[in-house]
Amino acid sequence: xxxxxxxxxxxxxxxxxxxxxxxxxxxxxxxxxxxxxxxxxxxxxxxxxxxxxxxxxxxxxxxxxxxxxxxxxxxxxxxxxxxxxxxxxxxxxxxxxxxxxxxxxxxxxxxxxxxxxxxxxxxxxxxxxxxxxxxxxxxxxxxxxxxxxxxxxxxxxxxxxxxxxxxxxxxxxxxxxxxxxxxxxxxxxxxxxxxxxxxxxxxxxxxxxxxxxxxxxxxxxxxxxxxxxxxxxxxxxxxxxxxxxxxxxxxxxxxxxxxxxxxxxxxxxxxxxxxxxxxxxxxxxxxxxxxxxxxxxxxxxxxxxxxxxxxxxxxxxxxxxxxxxxxxxxxxxxxxxxxxxxxxxxxxxxxxxxxxxxxxxxxxxxxxxxxxxxxxxxxxxxxxxxxxxxxxxxxxxxxxxxxxxxxxxxxxxxxxxxxxxxxxxxxxxxxxxxxxxxxxxxxxxxxxxxxxxxxxxxxxxxxxxxxx
Amino acid sequence: xxxxxxxxxxxxxxxxxxxxxxxxxxxxxxxxxxxxxxxxxxxxxxxxxxxxxxxxxxxxxxxxxxxxxxxxxxxxxxxxxxxxxxxxxxxxxxxxxxxxxxxxxxxxxxxxxxxxxxxxxxxxxxxxxxxxxxxxxxxxxxxxxxxxxxxxxxxxxxxxxxxxxxxxxxxxxxxxxxxxxxxxxxxxxxxxxxxxxxxxxxxxxxxxxxxxxxxxxxxxxxxxxxxxxxxxxxxxxxxxxxxxxxxxxxxxxxxxxxxxxxxxxxxxxxxxxxxxxxxxxxxxxxxxxxxxxxxxxxxxxxxxxxxxxxxxxxxxxxxxxxxxxxxxxxxxxxxxxxxxxxxxxxxxxxxxxxxxxxxxxxxxxxxxxxxxxxxxxxxxxxxxxxxxxxxxxxxxxxxxxxxxxxxxxxxxxxxxxxxxxxxxxxxxxxxxxxxxxxxxxxxxxxxxxxxxxxxxxxxxxxxxxxxx
Numbered sequence: 001x002x003x004x005x006x007x008x009x010x011x012x013x014x015x016x017x018x019x020x021x022x023x024x025x026x027x028x029x030x031x032x033x034x035x036x037x038x039x040x041x042x043x044x045x046x047x048x049x050x051x052x053x054x055x056x057x058x059x060x061x062x063x064x065x066x067x068x069x070x071x072x073x074x075x076x077x078x079x080x081x082x083x084x085x086x087x088x089x090x091x092x093x094x095x096x097x098x099x100x101x102x103x104x105x106x107x108x109x110x111x112x113x114x115x116x117x118x119x120x121x122x123x124x125x126x127x128x129x130x131x132x133x134x135x136x137x138x139x140x141x142x143x144x145x146x147x148x149x150x151x152x153x154x155x156x157x158x159x160x161x162x163x164x165x166x167x168x169x170x171x172x173x174x175x176x177x178x179x180x181x182x183x184x185x186x187x188x189x190x191x192x193x194x195x196x197x198x199x200x201x202x203x204x205x206x207x208x209x210x211x212x213x214x215x216x217x218x219x220x221x222x223x224x225x226x227x228x229x230x231x232x233x234x235x236x237x238x239x240x241x242x243x244x245x246x247x248x249x250x251x252x253x254x255x256x257x258x259x260x261x262x263x264x265x266x267x268x269x270x271x272x273x274x275x276x277x278x279x280x281x282x283x284x285x286x287x288x289x290x291x292x293x294x295x296x297x298x299x300x301x302x303x304x305x306x307x308x309x310x311x312x313x314x315x316x317x318x319x320x321x322x323x324x325x326x327x328x329x330x331x332x333x334x335x336x337x338x339x340x341x342x343x344x345x346x347x348x349x350x351x352x353x354x355x356x357x358x359x360x361x362x363x364x365x366x367x368x369x370x371x372x373x374x375x376x377x378x379x380x381x382x383x384x385x386x387x388x389x390x391x392x393x394x395x396x397x398x399x400x401x402x403x404x405x406x407x408x409x410x411x412x413x414x415x416x417x418x419x420x421x422x423x424x425x426x427x428x429x430x431x432x433x434x435x436x437x438x439x440x441x442x443x444x445x446x447x448x449x450x451x452x453x454x455x456x457x458x459x460x461x462x463x464x465x466x467x468x
Numbered sequence: 469x470x471x472x473x474x475x476x477x478x479x480x481x482x483x484x485x486x487x488x489x490x491x492x493x494x495x496x497x498x499x500x501x502x503x504x505x506x507x508x509x510x511x512x513x514x515x516x517x518x519x520x521x522x523x524x525x526x527x528x529x530x531x532x533x534x535x536x537x538x539x540x541x542x543x544x545x546x547x548x549x550x551x552x553x554x555x556x557x558x559x560x561x562x563x564x565x566x567x568x569x570x571x572x573x574x575x576x577x578x579x580x581x582x583x584x585x586x587x588x589x590x591x592x593x594x595x596x597x598x599x600x601x602x603x604x605x606x607x608x609x610x611x612x613x614x615x616x617x618x619x620x621x622x623x624x625x626x627x628x629x630x631x632x633x634x635x636x637x638x639x640x641x642x643x644x645x646x647x648x649x650x651x652x653x654x655x656x657x658x659x660x661x662x663x664x665x666x667x668x669x670x671x672x673x674x675x676x677x678x679x680x681x682x683x684x685x686x687x688x689x690x691x692x693x694x695x696x697x698x699x700x701x702x703x704x705x706x707x708x709x710x711x712x713x714x715x716x717x718x719x720x721x722x723x724x725x726x727x728x729x730x731x732x733x734x735x736x737x738x739x740x741x742x743x744x745x746x747x748x749x750x751x752x753x754x755x756x757x758x759x760x761x762x763x764x765x766x767x768x769x770x771x772x773x774x775x776x777x778x779x780x781x782x783x784x785x786x787x788x789x790x791x792x793x794x795x796x797x798x799x800x801x802x803x804x805x806x807x808x809x810x811x812x813x814x815x816x817x818x819x820x821x822x823x824x825x826x827x828x829x830x831x832x833x834x835x836x837x838x839x840x841x842x843x844x845x846x847x848x849x850x851x852x853x854x855x856x857x858x859x860x861x862x863x864x865x866x867x868x869x870x871x872x873x874x875x876x877x878x879x880x881x882x883x884x885x886x887x888x889x890x891x892x893x894x895x896x897x898x899x900x901x902x903x904x905x906x907x908x909x910x911x912x913x914x915x916x917x918x919x920x921x922x923x924x925x926x927x928x929x930x931x932x933x934x935x936x
Contacts (some may be wrong), residue, residue: 090891091916093844093908096821108894124887133887241826303915305817307827333810333915335885342801346811349773359775360708376561410786417919418599419592419801423558426576442563447801448559448920451885462686 007302008461009060009154011053012068012410013433015397015442016075017385021377022315025345025370028377033400034435037198039065040073042406045159045460047096050400068410071455072438074380075256075398076135076407077337078387081234081295081326083140084108084151084164085118087125090330097331098172098211098302099239105330105365106177112147115443122154128467129160132336133409133454136387136397138272138295138324139164139233140206143179152195159460163232166191168220169212171250181216188224196231200405202393204232209239210247222264225341231466232391237273237294238456240306241316244278258283267292270392277298277307277313284310285319293322293390298343311348311415312355312371322390323380330460341379345447348372376442406461413441415467416449423448479521480536480878481901482506484543485853488582489845490783493838501868502903507533510874513753513928530878539923540906542848542873544603544864545805546855549702549742549763549794551608552619552632553577553586555593558798559679565708565772565799566640566679567580568915573798574645580615590622597628598933599806601781601877601922603690604855604865605701606740606763606792607632607672611876613655620663627928629865629873632699632902633672634659634749637680639718649684656692664699670861670874672700674749675709678715678728685805690732700859701734705741705762708774714748725752735760738860742794742928743768744782745775752778753787761790761858764850766811767800780823790858794852804919809847813915816840844910875930877922881909883935889915900931 010292019031039047039056041063047177050055057065089108092100112118129137141148141164148166154160162294168184169177188205196203198249205224207213213221225231238244238257251260258279271292280292287294296309314321327334327340334340351372374382388398414421415430427440445453457465469613485717487499509517509531517524525533537667544669557576560903580586597605609616610633619936634651635644651850664671673692675681683691693699706712706725713736718730726747729735740759747755747762755762782789795808802808819840827833842850856866865873881896895908913921925933 087887087896090887090892092894093911093915096824114590124890128886153777194477210469220568222625240823245826258589302818305814305819305821307818335887343814346770348774349564350775351773353773353775356564356710358713398530418596419555419803421557422592423556424559426556444559447561 006156007041007048007060008355009039009041009123010068010073011037011064011065012071012073013042013438014073014352014400015438015458017381020386021375022220022371023317025172028375029435031381032377032435034438036104036432039050039216039408040400042461044430045404045406047400047402047404050402052269061285068456069081071410071412072433072442073408073410075385075400076409076457076459077133077386078324078391079129079134079137079327079337080272080293080324080387080391080399081297082137082329083331084125085112085121085147086330087121087128089383090335091333092369100304102174104436106174109142110177112142113144114445115146115150117372118147118150118297122150126154126158126160128335129455131454132338132451133411133457134337135407135457135459136161136393137163138232140167140203140208140234143177143184144170147192148191152163152191152201154281155201156199158464159200160352161200161202161393161407163204163391165206166216167206167208169208170214170217171212172246174213179217181220184217185220185224188424192228194233200230204234206234209236210257211243214371216264218260221266225266231270235261235273237261237276239275240277241278242303256280256283263284272324272391274328275306275309277301277309281313283322284313288319288321291322294323295324296344297326297328297332297340298347299334299340300328301347304335306329307352308347311344312351312368316368317369323382324387324390334450337383338446338453341374341383341446344379345374346424348374376446379446380407380442385415405459407460410456411445411453412455413445413453415455416451420449475528475531476508477507477531477533478536478541479505479507479533479540480541481906482508482541482868483848483906485849488854489843489849490839491785496843497903499849500771500845500903504900504902504908508868508874510929513871513874517874517875518870524893534826536924539878539880540901540910541878543852543878543923544877544927545851546792546859546866547597547602547605547795547805548740548761548792548855548859549640549765549796550605551609551799552579552593553589553615554798555589555596558803559801560798564597565711565774568772570642572848574642577610580610581612583618586615588617590618594622594626594628595693596803598925599922600806601876601879601925602805603877603925603927604861605627605631606672606700606859608635608676608702609633611636611645611652612657613629616659620659620669622624623669624667626932627668629668629861629875631670631672631702631859633674633702634678634703635674636685637676638682638685639680640714641680647685649682649688650783652685653688653692660699661683661785670700672702672905674702677704677711678719678725679711682725686728686732686734689734693734699738702727703741705729705744706746706751707743708772709746724751726754727902730754730935740794740859743774744775745777747767752781756787756789759790761792763794764812765794765796765800765808766798766815767802767808769815770811771801772799776815776818780819780836781814783839784836790894791850792855792858802918805851806914806918806921809842809851809914812847813842816842844907844914847914848910874926876926878924879913879921880923881913881921883920883923888917
């Protein structure tokens with residue numbers, strides 16, 4: 001895809017975030033920037049001007065304007081945790097984490113050692129991302145070099161801001177699928193040199209999870225991070241109770257799951273641990289102190305029965321943990337982050353009740369209870385600016401600030417299951433959209449609709465997807 | 469809609485249930501009837517013959533046959549708990565049960581006192597049911613006569629097997645929306661006489677919930693049931709912890725929520741209590757002994773943060789409770805029972821982990837843990853035969869047995885979000901469908917797709933819906 005070097009502009013209704021809504025309890029609008037009639041000016045894929053149409057347009061006489069009417073335009077969604085080679089196995093029945101991996105996942109992922117199969121699956125993967133409004137994803141691949149080359153080649157071709165890397169596993173895995181620490185190190189080096197920083201690709205050192213990593217594999221990760229301190233680290237943490245018992249049996253010198261990664265100096269900025277369902281209060285505090293992130297994957301946590309992520313604990317202002325949201329497709333059963341928001345809301349509401357004192361009075365914590373409620377602003381912040389901050393790519397994407405890469409999504413609040421338009425007409429029935437109506441419509445999109453609401457997805461200022 | 473009195477037939481792949489899959493742990497196929505190439509013969513809206521095409525066709529020479537290819541045909545889905553006048557408020561943000569009722573639900577439901585609005589909403593309601601494959605629904609309305617007349621008139625027009633009734637509330641409700649016990653009794657009588665048993669309509673005495681019912685209102689329900697012992701009783705039970713505290717404060721002579729309904733002799737066959745999230749073991753046992761049913765509404769229980777229904781407890785073979793599944797639209801955020809199955813699976817998987825001993829060893833109950841897993845057979849049994857049995861309408865609908873009313877749905881396993889066809893091709897790639905493949909495809913439909921999989925819905929042997 002070529003980048004248009006001339007200045008172009010998009011006119012429409014824009015909504016992004018200037019702050020974290022969890023910092024503004026009871027007054028979340030303070031975190032939102034909203035232009036009912038806005039103009040976004042793009043040059044060479046980047047945002048060069050943005051604001052109300054009436055203010056911005058006169059500064060760019062003659063600029064070619066694309067009008068996107070009756071849509072809410074948000075920064076492109078960021079998926080913090082997704083598995084490319086599980087695209088086809090999505091929705092396969094049906095176990096908790098560990099048997100599900102053995103029965104369905106490893107056999108399917110192994111097919112991606114074949115270039116033709118990897119290319120077919122990778123094409124489906126990126127097509128689905130764009131149809132879901134997802135423009136950036138931190139992606140697990142496999143431990144196979146070919147699979148990773150195909151991933152980065154396709155990301156380069158699509159010109160998308162992707163994070164990923166060779167996904168290493170050498171314990172609790174069938175022989176046909178196992179890495180060795182040496183091969184993991186060598187192939188990671190090959191990929192780092194070939195792809196990191198090329199196009200929009202970013203490389204993540206990727207030990208699959210503590211349960212599948214020997215000390216030697218983790219030492220190889222540590223060495224890679226020392227040699228390339230600018231790289232990302234992407235892994236899983238504290239997803240399933242049985243998994244945690246297994247991790248502590250394998251790493252019996254560690255007191256908790258986070259300790260395994262800390263032992264190899266992996267925990268800090270640009271580290272993401274997926275899930276974190278069973279993190280202790282102490283682990284939450286250490287993650288907060290270190291600047292590391294957790295990826296909240298509610299669809300997966302429900303689908304695999306892993307448990308309820310403590311969203312209100314992670315967003316404690318005293319010990320705020322950086323968060324991104326992940327589909328965890330195919331541990332999560334939906335490709336669209338809009339469905340992730342639906343399930344995140346549901347997990348949050350269960351926690352809201354658990355902590356309101358109505359079940360067990362001594363468990364009452366009204367502030368934490370409230371923080372579990374995923375308002376639409378908290379939700380879409382998490383997919384955009386919040387996700388970008390957690391991944392330390394907020395200098396590149398996540399808002400409409402000048403200088404950012406022009407990735408965005410246009411949502412149609414009338415699209416979805418039958419009668420969606422009638423539901424939504426209760427909240428907004430014509431006229432210029434207000435911020436309050438936009439908030440209600442966004443909530444309807446996340447709870448009643450799905451990727452059908454994604455009407456257009458733009459990458460670097462170019463339309464990369466339009467719903468048929 | 470006229471009923472075709474001549475004999476007609478449908479050829480396709482049929483799946484229904486001859487028993488409860490929970491009775492066949494490890495061997496659920498024993499509960500299933502499956503004809504990869506089947507023929508269903510219909511006359512005057514009822515099934516007059518059914519079986520393998522090769523056996524049945526020769527007995528009906530010259531019968532007009534409609535072929536439905538590449539679909540799985542199931543009995544029409546039964547929604548045990550749904551609120552007609554919440555159709556438009558679906559997806560409104562967002563509280564726990566009690567404030568959500570006050571803020572969103574009562575004002576919207578009140579509009580249905582206006583005939584024109586009620587007709588518009590009721591049309592959307594039935595259109596959505598059919599688009600979701602739902603052919604029978606036990607429906608809450610409002611306490612207003614007009615709303616109920618419109619409901620039964622539309623049900624009659626559509627010739628659908630519906631259960632419903634005037635929905636009474638006289639406590640914890642705004643004055644503009646409150647019934648009096650006398651008006652509730654009188655208007656219920658009017659509706660019973662006018663609509664019960666007319667067409668396919670069945671009447672349910674419907675006190676909204678214990679939290680909203682005075683002793684006098686419940687006494688009116690008791691009187692109606694004594695005068696019309698063949699009627700249904702439909703209400704809510706033990707949905708939300710704060711609600712339960714409120715019920716026991718209002719009815720302080722009762723020890724638990726079920727006791728309130730027992731006091732007025734309402735609990736027995738044809739009684740359904742919606743939700744039952746917080747039922748005690750003793751309440752489960754009393755429900756089981758009485759032949760009453762619970763409606764499991766997982767999407768609602770998650771959306772409103774009510775809690776996790778104990779599916780494995782309700783299906784204890786020692787004290788089996790009759791179950792139907794409900795969308796609880798708009799307490800549930802989706803109209804389609806396929807989404808209900810998705811959330812039921814997720815609730816079940818959380819319980820599966822809670823009871824497997826990996827979190828708290830003393831909570832381990834491996835048999836109950838297993839019963840929480842909603843296999844595809846358990847799932848679709850619950851929407852068809854199981855739902856019919858729980859409502860005591862299994863002599864009318866729920867299977868393809870001869871004599872049943874010919875309500876059915878044809879599912880397209882390739883329809884849904886992008887790449888659905890590619891996922892499903894992993895499980896079935898042409899050729900005659902096997903039962904094992906059908907099971908896997910049905911699971912994909914409930915976890916990855918939604919009402920987009922509903923290709924056709926037939927009512928009394930006539931096609932009432934075809935996806936555009």
